[in-house]
Amino acid sequence: MTTSTIALAGNPNSGKTTLFNALTGARQHVGNYPGVTVEKKTGRVSIDDTTFTIVDLPGTYSLTAYSLEEVVARDFLSMEKPDIIVNIVDASNLERNLYLTLQFMEMGLPVCIALNMMDVAKKRGISIDIEKLSSLLDVPVVPTIARQGKKGTEKLLEMLACEFNGTIGRPSINISYGNDVDQALMKIETLVKEHGFLTHIYPARWTALKLIENDDQILQLVREHQAEKGTGETTTLFMEKVFNVLTDLASHLELTLQSYPEAIIADYRYGYIRSILKQGVITQNHDRSRLEISDRMDKVLTHRLLGPAIMVTVIYLLYHFTFTYSEVPVGWLESIFAMAGGAADSIMADGLLKSLIISGIIDGVGGVLGFVPLIMFMFFFIAILEDSGYLARVAFMLDRVFRVFGLHGSSVMPFIVSGGIGGGCAVPGIMATRTLKSRKERMATLLTVPFMNCGAKLPVFMLLIAAFFEAHRALLMFLITIVSWTGALLVAKLFRSTIVRGEATPFIMELPTYRLPTVTGVIIHTWERTWQYIKKAGTVILAISVILWAMMTFPSLPEDHPKYIGNSNTTMDANDEHAQAALRHSLAGRLGTALEGVTAWAGFDWRINIALVGGFAAKEVVVSTLGTALSLGEIGEEETLSLARTLSQDPGWRPLTAVSLILFTMFYAPCFVSVVCLAREAGSWKWGLFSVVFNTGFAFLIATAVYQAGSSMGF
């Protein structure tokens, strides 16, 4: 029994993930590459006596140090040294796919080609001479149809078993890049060899090639190398010599061809591929311009007028199905946790432990699991949209709008899911930012989606509207939606010109052919993302939930606190009054009272402050905490109306207070479940903390500005 590692590599949309699923089935493990947020999927497959560990590398078009994905893929290939690299190549799109293949070969890696989607190629009238391709490139090539699962990958498995026994050859390929580049390449290669620079990791020619290509990572290594070895004569000489050759080459090419070394290298690579394909590898059976089904679909789906109309419908349906269908399982979970709470209530004696178990732990676990159906449904529908190729069209159609704010066409989905139409949830919204590939745009989206009006903020708005603006419900809800979008987009713009500033990431994106998503693909996709949420967020969320419970419980009222105070009347039950006193006495209550001096600027008294602290657990808690703080006792649905009545009659409240509170609730710190997810997705706790501090500051600024302006105008 031997084990060996296979790396799956290839272009995005080449069917790489489908092939990975077909090979490993459900036996996969999702993690991260060390130190980065790029997903690392591994799985196992056994052939005869050999167990293969299969690593699914991120999909890339090239192996420059351009994106995180490319660096991750490259580092894995050079450091971990997998035994075989299976390069998935889209048969219907050979020319561009082989560009990556050439780069594997130039790295001297043991590569073999899985020529995927042979069925699609055949339908398009393309036939490929596999043996010829294999002999011209001098690498093994096998046809696969990953969508057909085991059946479509038989040949690949056979070859892997057999190649492994015979040890797969390392290709030797020396592409000519024209006289000028070739000469410089030779000079640098010699220097690299003489100096032994990185020769234990990469072939010298490849290192030389990367230096000519102006590769950031390798150039950085040269500098580090010098720093490490000190400014000894040989090292300095090495650097000097290398940079001399590079500058000479660059200025010579600039002068003679008005071009750059890396451009020339790319041109020659494509030239090499074309020369191979022209030797009878591809036969085109009918006219290329034949309007394919996918093009015909695009005619409708990205049509100037129909396109946006269909898109709005699709997004609405996604939203509708996610939140409607998840209602039932969410209901089940809620009743299970209510039952657990009830059971604990009846079995246990009153006291702190009981309170901890019910309010801290059961509510905390319930809080985590309560989101699970939502996340599952959302990822299920998004996986369908993504795998079918439609999501790329949405980005295509909306990019022009979102670019104005420094975002990307793909930002729309996270915003909508987070509550862009009102009543979403920021947790799945934050996780939906994964469909964004460009880092800066993704960060700006990630940090602003919590401004959307999620389902938990709605009860707060409803309460305040019912109390003060009952006659203008619809108008107010509409305004609230507009304000949150405006706020989110403007803040995104602010972020893109400050903390994540920089040029817009190029929108050079493939519009993949429309495909029917495979059932297994969608299910695996949905499940792994849901599981990640449960596993990663679960523990932290439970801990914070307990901390929040403690903040609102401790320090408890002294034993001798009078339980029944005289002025209780019919509306103010003595028990409720006791709860109010206890809450005020707790850490959260003291915090609220201490902050009153500041929050008075926005029109908030200590009771609102406590409610807002409670809202950090979940926004809807604002309503129930407000109830306790106003000593109304437990607030259920029926009591909301009476709470609204109390508010509208309370001398401390006026319509302006409500407006200020609505604005604050809309923009302040995301609930801690969102914060945990945000920190995970952004890759650092720093960002979670940032969103809490920034959002609260921003919300306070807006609320204060409105409250003060309103007050001075006499509202």
Added chain:
Amino acid sequence: MGQINLRHMKDKQRGTIRMIKANGEMGRRLRDMGLVPGTEICIQGRAPLYDPVSIRLMGFTLTLRNSEADYIEVEVEQ
């Protein structure tokens, strides 16, 4: 035959790329996607707000913003 900027190509117009004027990251991205001199392209269409543009090359569809299309000079069939 004339050489024009990709931005100015009409829908369904065909042409052959003659020059990519971008350097650095942008240039690298364009080349990685097969946009190199000699590649034949055809304009597939434009987004509802006339930007980005979608083009067909080597049997796949690619989108670019107009600001990125500016770097690409194409020889077109009139």
